[in-house]
Amino acid sequence: MNKGLEMAHSKKNINLKLKVWRQKNNQQSGEFKTYEAKDVSPDASFLEMMDSVNEGLVKKGEEPVAFDHDCREGICGSCGFMINGNAHGPQKGTTVCQLHMRHFKDGEELTLEPWRASAFPVLKDLVVDRTAFDRIITAGGFISVNTGNSVDANATPIPKPHADEAFLSATCIGCGACVASCKNASAALFTSAKITHLSLLPQGQVEREQRAIDMIAQMDAEGFGACTSTGACSASCPKEISLINIANMNKEFLKATLNRKEEAAGGDLA
Amino acid sequence: MSVKLDSKIPSGSIDQKWKNHKFNMKLVNPANKRKHTVIVIGTGLAGASAAASMGELGYKVKAFCVHESPRRAHSVAAQGGINAAKNYQNDGDSVYRLFYDTVKGGDFRAREANVYRLAEVSVNIIDQAVAQGVPLAREYGGLLSNRSFGGAQVSRTFYARGQTGQQLLLGAYSSMMRQVDLGNVELYTRREMLDLVVIDGKARGVIIRNLLTGEIESYEADAVVVASGGYSNVFYLSTNAMACAVTAAWKAHKRGAYFANPCYTQIHPTCIPVHGENQSKLTLMSESLRNDGRVWVSSKKGDARVASEIPDNERDYYLEQVYPSFGNLAPRDVASRQAKYRVDEGYGVNGGEQAVFLDFRDSIKRLGEDKIAERYGNLFQMYSKITGENPYKMPMKIYPAPHYTMGGLWVDYNLESTIPGLFVAGEANFSDHGANRLGASALMQGLADGYFVLPYTIGNYIANTQLNKVTTENEAFRFGVEGVKNEVEKFLKIKGQRTVESFHKELGRIMWENCGMARNKAGLTESITKIQKLREEFQTNINVTGDAHGINPELEKAGRVADFIELGELMCRDALVREESCGGHFREEHQVDGEAQRNDEKFCHVAAWEWTGSAAKPQIRHQEELAFENVKLATRSYK
Numbered sequence: 001m002n003k004g005l006e007m008a009h010s011k012k013n014i015n016l017k018l019k020v021w022r023q024k025n026n027q028q029s030g031e032f033k034t035y036e037a038k039d040v041s042p043d044a045s046f047l048e049m050m051d052s053v054n055e056g057l058v059k060k061g062e063e064p065v066a067f068d069h070d071c072r073e074g075i076c077g078s079c080g081f082m083i084n085g086n087a088h089g090p091q092k093g094t095t096v097c098q099l100h101m102r103h104f105k106d107g108e109e110l111t112l113e114p115w116r117a118s119a120f121p122v123l124k125d126l127v128v129d130r131t132a133f134d135r136i137i138t139a140g141g142f143i144s145v146n147t148g149n150s151v152d153a154n155a156t157p158i159p160k161p162h163a164d165e166a167f168l169s170a171t172c173i174g175c176g177a178c179v180a181s182c183k184n185a186s187a188a189l190f191t192s193a194k195i196t197h198l199s200l201l202p203q204g205q206v207e208r209e210q211r212a213i214d215m216i217a218q219m220d221a222e223g224f225g226a227c228t229s230t231g232a233c234s235a236s237c238p239k240e241i242s243l244i245n246i247a248n249m250n251k252e253f254l255k256a257t258l259n260r261k262e263e264a265a266g267g268d269l270a
Numbered sequence: 271m272s273v274k275l276d277s278k279i280p281s282g283s284i285d286q287k288w289k290n291h292k293f294n295m296k297l298v299n300p301a302n303k304r305k306h307t308v309i310v311i312g313t314g315l316a317g318a319s320a321a322a323s324m325g326e327l328g329y330k331v332k333a334f335c336v337h338e339s340p341r342r343a344h345s346v347a348a349q350g351g352i353n354a355a356k357n358y359q360n361d362g363d364s365v366y367r368l369f370y371d372t373v374k375g376g377d378f379r380a381r382e383a384n385v386y387r388l389a390e391v392s393v394n395i396i397d398q399a400v401a402q403g404v405p406l407a408r409e410y411g412g413l414l415s416n417r418s419f420g421g422a423q424v425s426r427t428f429y430a431r432g433q434t435g436q437q438l439l440l441g442a443y444s445s446m447m448r449q450v451d452l453g454n455v456e457l458y459t460r461r462e463m464l465d466l467v468v469i470d471g472k473a474r475g476v477i478i479r480n481l482l483t484g485e486i487e488s489y490e491a492d493a494v495v496v497a498s499g500g501y502s503n504v505f506y507l508s509t510n511a512m513a514c515a516v517t518a519a520w521k522a523h524k525r526g527a528y529f530a531n532p533c534y535t536q537i538h539p540t541c542i543p544v545h546g547e548n549q550s551k552l553t554l555m556s557e558s559l560r561n562d563g564r565v566w567v568s569s570k571k572g573d574a575r576v577a578s579e580i581p582d583n584e585r586d587y588y589l590e591q592v593y594p595s596f597g598n599l600a601p602r603d604v605a606s607r608q609a610k611y612r613v614d615e616g617y618g619v620n621g622g623e624q625a626v627f628l629d630f631r632d633s634i635k636r637l638g639e640d641k642i643a644e645r646y647g648n649l650f651q652m653y654s655k656i657t658g659e660n661p662y663k664m665p666m667k668i669y670p671a672p673h674y675t676m677g678g679l680w681v682d683y684n685l686e687s688t689i690p691g692l693f694v695a696g697e698a699n700f701s702d703h704g705a706n707r708l709g710a711s712a713l714m715q716g717l718a719d720g721y722f723v724l725p726y727t728i729g730n731y732i733a734n735t736q737l738n739k740v741t742t743e744n745e746a747f748r749f750g751v752e753g754v755k756n757e758v759e760k761f762l763k764i765k766g767q768r769t770v771e772s773f774h775k776e777l778g779r780i781m782w783e784n785c786g787m788a789r790n791k792a793g794l795t796e797s798i799t800k801i802q803k804l805r806e807e808f809q810t811n812i813n814v815t816g817d818a819h820g821i822n823p824e825l826e827k828a829g830r831v832a833d834f835i836e837l838g839e840l841m842c843r844d845a846l847v848r849e850e851s852c853g854g855h856f857r858e859e860h861q862v863d864g865e866a867q868r869n870d871e872k873f874c875h876v877a878a879w880e881w882t883g884s885a886a887k888p889q890i891r892h893q894e895e896l897a898f899e900n901v902k903l904a905t906r907s908y909k
């Protein structure tokens with residue numbers, strides 16, 4: 001059984017040409033600049049290759065290419081850019097920091113661009129502002145429970161299938177590849193993953209309807225596009241979050257709007 | 271001016287200390303809480319949980335993180351699980367047993383009272399996580415699952431497949447963001463703390479560099495929490511993320527916060543080995559894998575055969591041999607050293623590579639691939655992405671790597687440092703784990719500190735302390751801002767020949783070779799000299815591109831590496847003075863049969879170092895004696 005595993009290919013070092021988007025800051029326009037990545041080991045990760053290219057630039061006194069990155073193991077969601085039009089590059093279920101150079105051939109030309117979406121302004125080179133995602137979470141991606149209130153963890157059994165499904169939706173790392181690969185720059189996959197995760201758990205029931213309404217309202221307010229069921233998002237998602245989440249979100253939204261009662265005075269109680 | 275170390279451990283029997291303390295601590299009137307501001311630096315598990323809890327209580331919280339979002343904190347990468355003394359498995363666990371295992375796991379170098387409290391509140395953490403919607407793994411009956419972790423003979427670890435850290439962090443993060451929405455927490459992202467402001471001997475604020483604009487900003491508060499994580503990146507290659515740094519803690523150290531036990535570093539036994547010169551970090555393979563994986567090397571030196579060609583009777587399952595009671599789940603320091611011995615003696619896999627095998631053949635045979643995939647699926651995928659090999663069909667190759675730091679800023683029972691009003695939580699502080707941390711307890715400690723300790727102890731501090739009104743117009747803030755601006759300009763002006771990265775790599779090599787798994791007098795002494803030379807060269811020979819305005823990763827790195835170099839020297843010094851072996855600190859001169867040999871008579875204490883005002887003058891060493899009244903000092907054996 002393959003289970004999405006990757007096998008080693010060539011062992012020889014390779015040379016690549018990189019066309020990289022350079023942009024000084026949010027106020028200035030940007031352009032592509034071409035760089036050579038020489039003598040790259042197939043065992044190196046894409047970002048380690050970028051590190052080498054950057055070391056070379058710094059040694060020449062030039063500013064290195066700025067890109068967000070942190071954990072280098074596919075969980076923090078910091079990294080992400082387009083490689084030849086694919087969010088996080090050509091491998092399924094992989095962030096760009098997990099992408100290894102054994103998947104590229106000697107002499108290949110790669111075009112690197114930041115996530116393109118008006119809700120993700122470019123800050124510098126390949127760095128974009130994804131704080132819109134945090135604002136969507138702030139709008140309702142939580143369960144209102146203060147520290148210290150909680151009943152024993154086993155007091156509320158959760159059927160294993162629900163727990164497992166909730167987990168699958170909860171694995172979203174908030175990288176934004178979904179938005180970047182969508183032709184409408186929709187954040188439906190991100191928003192629906194969180195809505196679905198919490199809607200499957202008994203603890204999420206009390207605020208279920210308000211959560212869907214509020215998070216979707218915030219998503220729209222941020223300027224993301226509408227979902228037209230293209231499916232590019234799920235195909236690019238490094239955690240392989242399913243399109244079912246979007247279908248689920250639409251259902252939640254419909255139910256919530258049909259059932260909506262007047263908001264209690266005082267709104268959200270601390 | 272030296273500060274006397276007073277741990278402020280409450281009196282009474284160990285199981286009553288925290289209960290009594292909570293009652294004796296002063297409270298802040300609910301209507302008064304909103305008049306007080308608390309700054310939290312770092313928004314990982316410890317920081318986010320502290321910010322959320324303090325915000326819920328009604329304090330005004332200002333939370334800062336270097337990333338673009340709090341959810342990027344490195345807590346997110348923790349894989350295996352979180353311990354709690356729930357005893358859901360009915361296998362003999364209890365608060366006392368978790369306390370005992372942790373004290374023993376720390377090789378009798380932790381403060382008993384702190385550890386007991388940790389075990390006590392561990393049960394509340396799980397309840398809180400579930401209430402927040404953290405999707406911890408469940409059994410078919412709908413109840414929570416558990417697995418075993420190193421150093422324990424009970425199954426007390428709760429997990430969310432292989433990403434427990436991400437899920438717990440998302441729980442704390444979502445609670446914190448709820449407080450942001452309610453206006454109780456102000457969140458400042460892409461901000462790095464570059465100085466602590468002390469007024470009238472109390473921590474009253476911070477100087478921050480805005481990593482987007484380059485501006486130097488100041489913020490005032492009634493109390494400051496540093497929850498900035500650990501310093502494993504002093505080794506350059508570690509399992510830490512790229513932005514992990516000692517900087518926030520180190521700046522506090524330079525303002526008077528003693529740094530405790532810096533040489534207590536943890537090497538994790540199961541990480542993916544280095545592939546080449548351009549390696550940027552090492553990837554952890556969760557300890558949970560050792561529940562079902564068996565560690566082995568060939569019993570023949572220099573054996574170049576592929577694993578499948580080596581029959582069982584020619585395999586040395588060395589952890590099972592040497593530690594029959596704990597087997598593959600021997601604690602990290604013990605397992606790491608055993609791996610190093612095998613490789614040093616020529617038994618490394620594939621004819622002598624720097625790696626040993628972690629083999630799932632037998633558990634796959636016993637449980638089937640599907641069951642293994644359910645437990646570890648994402649970890650196996652991660653392994654294959656990085657190495658190009660299939661761990662379902664051949665054993666994983668693993669080797670120890672720097673992972674966690676038990677050392678950190680000294681704190682008392684209230685998690686307050688030697689600077690009044692400066693509290694330290696999570697991996698950034700030194701307490702609880704002694705000389706070695708058990709698996710699945712870092713997540714436990716970060717959340718214990720943030721949810722269940724700081725909200726009480728900070729309130730107590732505020733209620734008991736005369737806090738004069740302070741604004742950022744105060745001289746101390748203006749001096750702080752000037753100082754930081756000058757330091758930033760200094761890095762940019764040097765225009766030398768070498769990249770900051772090259773210095774970091776060189777420091778890492780010195781530290782790994784001489785202050786890593788095995789240390790000795792000659793190596794440590796030599797390292798101190800090498801690091802001093804490195805520091806001097808750093809000050810005159812780095813080239814930082816760009817300018818002080820806007821995003822400048824090279825400039826950020828310069829500040830962090832400068833602090834690592836100073837820390838590295840202190841670590842070697844600390845290791846040199848501590849002439850014993852305990853936990854992760856292994857002095858070759860002090861061992862019995864390859865196991866750590868403590869010297870309880872001379873070293874049963876915490877070493878807390880005081881900054882003397884200049885990097886050229888070594889810190890002054892203070893001692894906090896440790897008393898073991900509940901767990902008898904014994905040789906730590908896992909055989």
